[in-house]
Amino acid sequence: MSRALQIEERAALWVLQREERSWSSTDQAEFEDWLAQSDAHKVAFWRLESGWREADRIASLGAPLRPVRRRFDELSWGKPLALAASLVLVFTFLLLQWPGAFGGSPPRAQMQFATQIGGHRIVRLADGSRVELNTDTAIRALVDDRGRAVWLDRGEAFFDIAKHQGRKFVIYAGPRMITVLGTKFSVRRSPSEITVAVLEGSVSVDSAAANAPDRHTTVTAGDVAIASGRSTLVTNSAEAVGQQLAWRRGRLVFHDIPLAAAVEQFNRYNQKKLVIGDPGLAALVVGGSYSARNVDEFVRLLRAAYSLDTRETSAGIVLSGRQIASRGSVGQLRTSFSTLRPKSVIDGCRLGPPDCGVVPLAPVSRPSPMADHEKALRDANNWDVLHKLYPPRALAGREEGLVGFTVRIDASGNPTLCKITQSSGHPLLDLETCQLIMVHATFKRAEGMSRSQQRSYEGVVNWKLPTTVEPPVTPAPQRIAQAASPEPMVCKRIPKTGSNAAFERRCMTKSDWQRASDDSRSLWDRLRGEGASCRPGGAGCR
Amino acid sequence: MLDEEATLNAWFCAEVLPLERALTSFIRRNWRVAADVTDLRQDIYERALAGARQAIPTHTRRYLFTVARNHLINCAKRGQVVSIELVADTSALDLGSDAFGTERQLTAREELRRAQQGLDQLPPRCREVIWLRKVEGLSTRETAERLGIGLDTVEKQITQGMRALVDFMLGGDGKIRRPLYARRRSRSDLR
Numbered sequence: 001m002s003r004a005l006q007i008e009e010r011a012a013l014w015v016l017q018r019e020e021r022s023w024s025s026t027d028q029a030e031f032e033d034w035l036a037q038s039d040a041h042k043v044a045f046w047r048l049e050s051g052w053r054e055a056d057r058i059a060s061l062g063a064p065l066r067p068v069r070r071r072f073d074e075l076s077w078g079k080p081l082a083l084a085a086s087l088v089l090v091f092t093f094l095l096l097q098w099p100g101a102f103g104g105s106p107p108r109a110q111m112q113f114a115t116q117i118g119g120h121r122i123v124r125l126a127d128g129s130r131v132e133l134n135t136d137t138a139i140r141a142l143v144d145d146r147g148r149a150v151w152l153d154r155g156e157a158f159f160d161i162a163k164h165q166g167r168k169f170v171i172y173a174g175p176r177m178i179t180v181l182g183t184k185f186s187v188r189r190s191p192s193e194i195t196v197a198v199l200e201g202s203v204s205v206d207s208a209a210a211n212a213p214d215r216h217t218t219v220t221a222g223d224v225a226i227a228s229g230r231s232t233l234v235t236n237s238a239e240a241v242g243q244q245l246a247w248r249r250g251r252l253v254f255h256d257i258p259l260a261a262a263v264e265q266f267n268r269y270n271q272k273k274l275v276i277g278d279p280g281l282a283a284l285v286v287g288g289s290y291s292a293r294n295v296d297e298f299v300r301l302l303r304a305a306y307s308l309d310t311r312e313t314s315a316g317i318v319l320s321g322r323q324i325a326s327r328g329s330v331g332q333l334r335t336s337f338s339t340l341r342p343k344s345v346i347d348g349c350r351l352g353p354p355d356c357g358v359v360p361l362a363p364v365s366r367p368s369p370m371a372d373h374e375k376a377l378r379d380a381n382n383w384d385v386l387h388k389l390y391p392p393r394a395l396a397g398r399e400e401g402l403v404g405f406t407v408r409i410d411a412s413g414n415p416t417l418c419k420i421t422q423s424s425g426h427p428l429l430d431l432e433t434c435q436l437i438m439v440h441a442t443f444k445r446a447e448g449m450s451r452s453q454q455r456s457y458e459g460v461v462n463w464k465l466p467t468t469v470e471p472p473v474t475p476a477p478q479r480i481a482q483a484a485s486p487e488p489m490v491c492k493r494i495p496k497t498g499s500n501a502a503f504e505r506r507c508m509t510k511s512d513w514q515r516a517s518d519d520s521r522s523l524w525d526r527l528r529g530e531g532a533s534c535r536p537g538g539a540g541c542r
Numbered sequence: 543m544l545d546e547e548a549t550l551n552a553w554f555c556a557e558v559l560p561l562e563r564a565l566t567s568f569i570r571r572n573w574r575v576a577a578d579v580t581d582l583r584q585d586i587y588e589r590a591l592a593g594a595r596q597a598i599p600t601h602t603r604r605y606l607f608t609v610a611r612n613h614l615i616n617c618a619k620r621g622q623v624v625s626i627e628l629v630a631d632t633s634a635l636d637l638g639s640d641a642f643g644t645e646r647q648l649t650a651r652e653e654l655r656r657a658q659q660g661l662d663q664l665p666p667r668c669r670e671v672i673w674l675r676k677v678e679g680l681s682t683r684e685t686a687e688r689l690g691i692g693l694d695t696v697e698k699q700i701t702q703g704m705r706a707l708v709d710f711m712l713g714g715d716g717k718i719r720r721p722l723y724a725r726r727r728s729r730s731d732l733r
Binding site: 002003004005007008009012013015016019020021038039040042043044046047048050051052054055056058115118119120121249250251291293294297504505 | 551554555559577578580581583584585587588591592652653654657658660661672673676677678679680681682684687688697700701702704705707708709711712719
């Protein structure tokens with residue numbers, strides 16, 4: 001392998017390892033040594049790291065870009081054969097293992113499965129049932145032809161129980177036992193309570209104590225049951241079930257819950273613990289959808305949106321209020337996007353913001369109808385993106401309001417022109433909204449439209465400030481004067497250098513185009529007036 | 543010292559890297575052994591960085607291409623394969639050809655699209671691993687657990703995917719370069 005590729009490989013490994021939780025100060029020292037060894041190392045590392053960070057953008061694509069599983073028709077000819085062969089093997093194995101096949105009765109074998117903090121594991125039981133273990137979970141399973149039982153010793157698990165001619169499946173979770181025939185549901189055991197969320201079918205929750213009165217609680221699809229002490233509370237909300245099950249996709253979804261509860265959730269998943277250093281903060285209301293194992297992102301968001309102070313100590317990341325909490329009152333940052341589509345109702349919109357009506361900031365996903373909780377999750381994702389996008393300048397200047405806009409969209413779903421139809425009263429905020437839309441929004445590709453056709457889309461963004469923020473920093477006056485009236489964005493197709501066929505699209509305001517043109521003209525004039533002779537080792541080229 | 547490194551880093555990422563596509567095609571045009579391109583590019587970057595340590599150049603494009611030309615000429619001389627065309631071509635280096643800096647400022651949207659394309663054209667398993675890392679934020683160990691494959695495999699997949707993705711985003715072809723067999727050594731020893 002060539003030298004450059006070797007260095008690049010090492011650099012890639014550094015980039016990767018630096019993101020890991022196990023990164024230690026010795027690793028850091030070793031890494032710095034390596035970096036200092038030569039410029040070649042630095043160059044390779046910087047190149048990869050900057051590109052890798054750029055690739056963070058794909059996270060903003062959200063759910064639609066699921067990794068494409070290979071479909072059967074894409075498989076090569078050898079693979080179905082291999083698949084068939086392995087199936088035969090599995091069946092032979094099952095036949096051999098099946099106790100009834102030989103009439104004997106071997107001792108019942110108990111199986112144990114566990115995950116560490118941050119872990120996620122799917123196990124398949126002998127009867128075809130599937131159990132998905134969440135973080136820090138331990139179960140024991142005893143499944144054979146005499147009975148089916150699972151003990152949830154700690155943590156949380158999702159059960160997809162296969163039906164077997166009237167054979168019951170029992171789950172023991174501390175003081176409760178859950179009896180089912182064949183359904184999909186999750187059980188979470190915490191020291192104080194048992195939470196059961198049912199996705200399909202119904203389950204029965206009973207007290208596990210032998211002398212307890214015989215009291216059934218039936219929990220059906222869309223229900224969440226919380227059992228604590230002797231009582232069991234059942235609420236019916238598909239939303240809540242979706243929220244309870246978000247962990248299966250590695251996400252945490254919060255709907256306006258106190259920070260303390262959110263922190264508790266994150267701590268279940270991560271070795272790096274969050275600590276609330278300021279009692280006033282515990283009641284701060286947070287919402288959104290987060291990656292459960294990416295605590296840094298959550299912290300970054302808290303820092304950006306609520307201006308919290310974060311300190312990393314040996315105990316974990318300590319959160320404390322910088323400005324807000326010290327005054328005893330805590331604000332809530334709410335950005336709600338509501339779209340007003342002419343002559344059409346916002347589909348599946350049952351809750352107030354931020355749960356629905358979000359402008360499709362992440363590219364619009366599959367057009368097929370989605371389950372409600374999936375939609376809620378996606379919207380929460382969108383909201384999450386938006387949440388980060390509140391223009392910092394507008395936040396500092398305490399600007400908020402309703403911004404109405406019209407976007408012209410070309411056939412492939414890209415916005416080409418954005419106009420303000422209703423001003424928020426803050427020209428800069430209007431402008432920024434249009435800029436956000438031009439840069440981040442993608443719309444559904446229209447079927448049956450020719451390439452030259454365009455359509456338009458009307459919408460409203462409702463920017464809302466957190467209820468309490470530090471008094472505004474007065475914005476620089478010349479900026480305001482400059483942007484007295486919102487300028488429309490202008491997009492141009494520019495031929496790419498080196499190709500006759502390729503074009504790229506650039507969008508700027510009119511004055512920016514003018515400036516760019518002036519800049520390049522003056523640069524061109526200067527270049528023509530100068531000779532080109534300089535050395536790399538010399539004192540820079542001017 | 544640290545400050546200076548940070549400035550260099552910022553300059554390198556913001557000014558030099560966007561020129562990678564142009565630089566690569568420049569090297570490819572002027573050097574006949576295609577397998578040497580990566581090495582040459584790396585050397586040119588290294589030299590450019592060493593030079594910039596004294597003063598950050600004002601015209602990065604001109605600076606970078608001058609470094610590239612000098613390096614190519616040096617290598618060609620050392621390798622005793624000076625071709626007439628090379629010297630002729632490099633002396634007529636068109637430094638001002640892209641004064642508009644089109645490739646320098648990709649808009650955020652185009653970068654996103656580029657990242658998406660880069661991701662799409664990775665092999666399926668590799669793409670899945672990168673996806674889990676970037677979007678779901680899983681660590682190597684968690685990815686290994688989720689997919690039921692070894693830690694080494696995950697690490698290899700991520701590093702390969704990362705290199706291909708970065709290459710693609712900087713204007714390369716984004717192919718995974720597997721060290722399946724020893725590469726042909728070039729005739730000129732580049733070091």
